[in-house]
Amino acid sequence: MSATTAPTGHRWTPTWLFAARRGPGCCTMWAPDLQWINGRWYIYFSAEASPGQGERRTSVLESNTTDPYGAYTYRGILNLEPNGGWAIDGSVVRFNGRPNHFVYSAFRGGEQGLFIAPMSSPTQVSRNGVRISSPNLSWERQGGAVNEGPYALYHDGKTFLTYSASSCNTPDYKLGQLTWTGGDPMSAGSWTKKSSPIFQRSDANGVYGPGHHSFVQSPDGSEMWVVYHANSSTSQGCGTTRTTRAQKIGWNSDGSPNMGVPVRTGVSIAGPSGDS
Template sequence: MRIACGPASGSRTTTGRGRRTVLAAWALACLAALPGHARAGETFRNPLLPSGADPWVAQRDGVYYYTSTLGDRIALWKTRDIGRLDKAPVTVVWRAPASGPESTSVWAPELHFIAGKWYLYYTAADKAHDDDAHRHVFVLENASADPTQGQWVSRGMLKTARNGIDGTVFELRGKLYFVYSAYVGDRSDLVIAPMTNPWTLGQPEVDIAQPTYAWEMQGGRKILEGPEFLEGPTGRLFLSYSASACWSDHYALGLLGAAPDADPLDPAAWHKSPTPVFAQSPANGVYAPGHNGFFESPDGTQTWIIYHANGGPGWKCGTRRSPRIQQVHWRSDGTPDFGVPAKAGEALAVPSGQTATP
């Protein structure tokens, strides 16, 4: 497409500051007209897709890679416009084998770029034993610059001390850490361990949080799951998590916080919020928001959350859970403000620095 971008009308006869203002406005208008540039005021609406439990987004160099639970495979959506995710091409990058320890219940995939390579962490179980006692976290590796291309190589099952689900990784002060939701008796706890590389755990493996509040035990289960790391603008450390059973409308996000110089392997360093930090909003028609992830806007100035939620009460853990995003704001004390889940169909500004070309 040819863009007609001559000098703005009247610019040759305007002098001084007025002429500079007109020329600046003309330049911005031309830039906005270029393919791939997000225009000021561009918006999107939630949900991004009609279905997508345990959603995840990794943003790198202005490209968003989305994935979610599909049960028997892992697929990646690739786009430069997260608000038009439904138009993005989809690539299946891995399928569960016919048998073995990762042959079914492929849940909660997460895509991470670590030391120049892409890694996919996911939960899976054996078809012969599809139960909590046989759920583990596995990892795939890809050396391609584009995770939708190249070859994904299995790095096997992470050797955690307990069986569990929802593994995530984060890097802090040059060290890599792994956090997952471990089955401990009749509850699910958050457990952390150092990593010697992206597929090998070190020692110690430490239990840092257990269900202790009533809002973490709704739906008949004591559950902390879906841990996700977030570092604040002042250096404070945070781990969000999803609390209660996913089939409860009271499924919600909790938050652990620690000081900037804290040792993440020290249970005493983490302090739990006594109330949910992101919960259902019947007024906005959003129920059971949870299993989130975090990503930055393409220009690095904004923090965003992606999560799934139901659009009605009593929908439980079905296929109607849909992926949604919204901006996270930061309070003056360095703590995150997740706000209230946005109403479906509400116009929201796209992430800062996003281009418009999918």
């Protein structure tokens, strides 16, 4: 599928999304994840699938050159779940000395959890995923039992898998954390879940439902920042009221992320180190 020129780069629009829409306000495309792998950029995204291919699955685009703003080629849908099942919010996680893996959210047994699958290439997985986390703690079940939006963070020789928990329709949407303890990443026993959330609502700052995040380094590499969306009212949910926000994070003594408290909108904070 071809890309069309846009003022700041390229825009890619699959025609099958429009045929798959379920009505006004349908999700179409969301949760893009940009990754640099083997000299090319890859964008993994969730979308309403092509008719006859299941619903809400994860697709991938591959850059034609090393320019992230250039044209991309559609490489298809990742075969993550049996029988073309629902699989969203995917991203890549890397392990030293091991192939890359793909982490995502899916429903099995009526429960939305986190799953992981080994990648045979940047555009394919070699088998369906296995579950590594279920929403089994009370703070993961507010408004609905949900684990979604997994995103890897690496620090001090450790691999952390952070994720969103509870329903995004509530002000209690928040972030949790898994830590890889070594061993086979495809085994749930190789992951330890932190018993408490790492980032959540701040009534004092008027921030509700902070979640579905990613991490980026400052231009000089000395700082790590979290980018996430949140609402400014308890009555807002998963719609267009959410705004994109970013702030610097710290580190705990065990090397895990210290996310701090979500900052109120309208407050001036210092920009990322090295940003002109």
